[in-house]
Amino acid sequence: MKFSELLQQLGIDHHHSLGVKPGCNPEITGIAQVQQARSGSLAYIDGGKFASTIETTGASALILPLDETLQAKATERQIAWMSTPDPKLLFAKAVPLFYQPYRPAIGIHPTAIIDPSVRLGQNVSIGAYTVIQADVTIGDGVCIHPQVVIYPQVQIGDRTILHANCTIHERTQIGADCVIHSGAVIGAEGFGFVPSADGWVKMEQSGVTVLEDRVEVGCNTTIDRPAVGETRIGHNSKLDNLVHVGHNGQTGENCIMAAQVGLAGGVQVGNWVILGGQVGVANQTRIGDRVQAGAKAGLHGTIEPGSVMMGNPASPYKTFLKASAVYNRLPEMHQSLRQLQQQMSVLQEQIQAIEAVMVVEGLEQENEGTHGTGIQ
């Protein structure tokens, strides 16, 4: 489509763009990263370290921040542009104009095995060899890819997508507009074993896993159900691949967990929390709203709202960065300490010697401080 049409579809005011002047209304045929963009592509620049790509990008059109230098440069290079306070967000809205994710057709594949007790919504798509067991409820517009297994008494909300080879365990409740990626396992038995003289005794897991609306669960991620009560992932929270959420974990709204995050049992997470890759959270940890934890952090205890944490055990990030900046000087510090200790011994002896001389010579001391000099 023409750039001018793109502006229109995105609802962008011409005031915030260069795209109506003669010679600057290119045909846009696709989207690209700004460094790899070629003629016909729309890309975005978020500012920061990618700002310099404005000099070299082959894009025909750019989404720019509210930055007059970048805008002038784009104009100079004859690149059509629009500007917005949040280029990445606008780009996200532009992507669907050029790319639609694959969705299988509506309909139930003849090889899908659906228990007669299952309540199916309207316009569902159910893939080959998918197995849906007794008393499951499937909402309208749900899309289930091939080879999914749904255990009994599961509820799946409207328009939710289940990708191939994932497994939804008994009694799990999944909200509307969720996406469960391939290989994920939701609602399996929590890891509950009690030590006894005869070895570990299994605690049966009678609880339930609940995903609220708009939750996404990454590939091969696992979210367990508890012995009693709920494991719950809050509205619009997004979990990346290979994440583990243990029994009784609870998250608020709009949380982000990057890949390979692990939550032990009974963790409570507030709203708008962001956990970086490979973060680990200990049993019963309480994480306040808007906490952010850097990659590989280890959280435990109570994390105050708004904290930004790093390291293991985690500290506020400023503390961590200062400490880790010094960490590599530890050997040098250790050596300095030993040197200081030696120098201190030398000085102590020197002063003792001086004081001894002064005593011999009858030199008297005027002021005796708290520590004194030892001269009598």
Next chain:
Amino acid sequence: MKFSELLQQLGIDHHHSLGVKPGCNPEITGIAQVQQARSGSLAYIDGGKFASTIETTGASALILPLDETLQAKATERQIAWMSTPDPKLLFAKAVPLFYQPYRPAIGIHPTAIIDPSVRLGQNVSIGAYTVIQADVTIGDGVCIHPQVVIYPQVQIGDRTILHANCTIHERTQIGADCVIHSGAVIGAEGFGFVPSADGWVKMEQSGVTVLEDRVEVGCNTTIDRPAVGETRIGHNSKLDNLVHVGHNGQTGENCIMAAQVGLAGGVQVGNWVILGGQVGVANQTRIGDRVQAGAKAGLHGTIEPGSVMMGNPASPYKTFLKASAVYNRLPEMHQSLRQLQQQMSVLQEQIQAIEAVMVVEGLEQENEGTHGTGIQ
């Protein structure tokens, strides 16, 4: 059921309970966490930080520790109780009286594909679309959920449960009363590549993975087979989700590995070892009996029996806790060191100056120490 019947079923002496007196034999209809328990629920209190929940719980009955204060409080609040040295263990035994995990009916689904050479035990349950290949042996009472793939020459012991979408590779031996959770992969090729001038050369993995009786393997956990010899998980050991056990790993009895633990190749683990979440164990590490490693610890070399280890590289936990308590003071320590070095220089010059004056004035020194004063 009535509380008195519950006592009977659990074999609890009335001496250790309040549940026969008039007005204190409630109907128990389910189980709950103590904080969320409502009327009709049985819960447990283990003591410690949950002790205060006795004040507020809505439970009709409690399993308590041998703690007279808690018992008196429960009596006062008209909550039926029983007491035991290990409330969690007794609760685990009570759960099955109120909750039975879902098990599919005995029988073989007509869509299961079972090679004619497979030896099937009595009373097995085999789910839809499960594929069992040549020369597999399946014990009595085995339950295999839908979509499981079993490669040739596998052995599965009596009463073992295989959840949906898991994969058991060729020649794997799984004992009796094991549980393999959804998406787990047992006995796949170990990660064996040898560097050469032409790049990495694959070492074929001719070995076998063995799970002894009563082993549990978490969702999406992977246990590889080796090039030669065995990978072996010992009796009653329990692995949580997303754990990795590399080729030739060996564990003893009653080991616990929390989620996302990783064992590199050739690791040997004793009995009753507990590895916390995200622990990593280097190639050829030897871990003694009853070792415990805190979450995220990195183990290598030889870990003595009974050690409690934390950190990466791991140290005994007391050492680690002391060191990590000081860690955040590193910048302040670094600054103190520099200050001390400056102060030291000043003092050294002051003493030199004093000594110089004393030499000029002809003041003689009495005792010359090891280090001397530099005064001649």
Next chain:
Amino acid sequence: MKFSELLQQLGIDHHHSLGVKPGCNPEITGIAQVQQARSGSLAYIDGGKFASTIETTGASALILPLDETLQAKATERQIAWMSTPDPKLLFAKAVPLFYQPYRPAIGIHPTAIIDPSVRLGQNVSIGAYTVIQADVTIGDGVCIHPQVVIYPQVQIGDRTILHANCTIHERTQIGADCVIHSGAVIGAEGFGFVPSADGWVKMEQSGVTVLEDRVEVGCNTTIDRPAVGETRIGHNSKLDNLVHVGHNGQTGENCIMAAQVGLAGGVQVGNWVILGGQVGVANQTRIGDRVQAGAKAGLHGTIEPGSVMMGNPASPYKTFLKASAVYNRLPEMHQSLRQLQQQMSVLQEQIQAIEAVMVVEGLEQENEGTHGTGIQ
């Protein structure tokens, strides 16, 4: 086979072996680890800490390094041997003479569902219940195990093996001679969400994942596709189990990623890079050729070619090892510092006192240093 035949098949010169003399041409029936080897077994010794196993091994034949002591010892113990600069590599070449991995027969299982638009090569093997969707291209000699799901428009190169229960997402390109292990998910949507006032907004992932020839992908490993552009794993790179490669990750040739490694978005990795288990790599990190990172390292920024990195945040390994060797002395260092500070105060007061006495006594100072003594 006879040891002499083994030599012949491996192309080993008799000069580098003991295997033709009378009484030293044993029948070799299998392969084993040197510690567990029994009569009839071929094993290898790489030197180093396994060298002492030459004293006790029950192997009938050994592959040895170019080490005359080991060779003499083997000769003395009547063990047939061959020697090579790289025993493990030669052993890898010997394994297939005794062990062939299981491969299903050529042919398409009648339950496999293959879209009519799929282009199938010659001599393919496609397992039970595998689902191959529209416009997929499958090369010659490809082997697809049961229960695999291939989304539309995927390309699979010649002789590539896809193990059970893995999922290949739309438009993914997999080269020749690759192995995708069970449960792996290739080409699923990258983790792309943009914050907005209304919560996280999904960025659709229009890009593609490409695996070049001879790539291996471990069990339950996930390699995502990006919003735009490519995720690419280079020629002959090998990824172990439970690895995560985020959107737009790029690796060169012959890279190794051990189990549970995680690459965030946009990471660029050179050739011959080795990442140890549980290594994490931050967004946009650039890793040069032949970098090695120890287990659990956290990499970010730019890592120079040839670096060997450890720790989190990662440092050159010598620096890390020195620092971590001192780490546990931190509490002692902290105490020493405080002691030095106290001693310093005492000395400062002592010197002040001495100087005061000297002033009173009219002792004059000869040389005034930079810092002076404060004596006038």
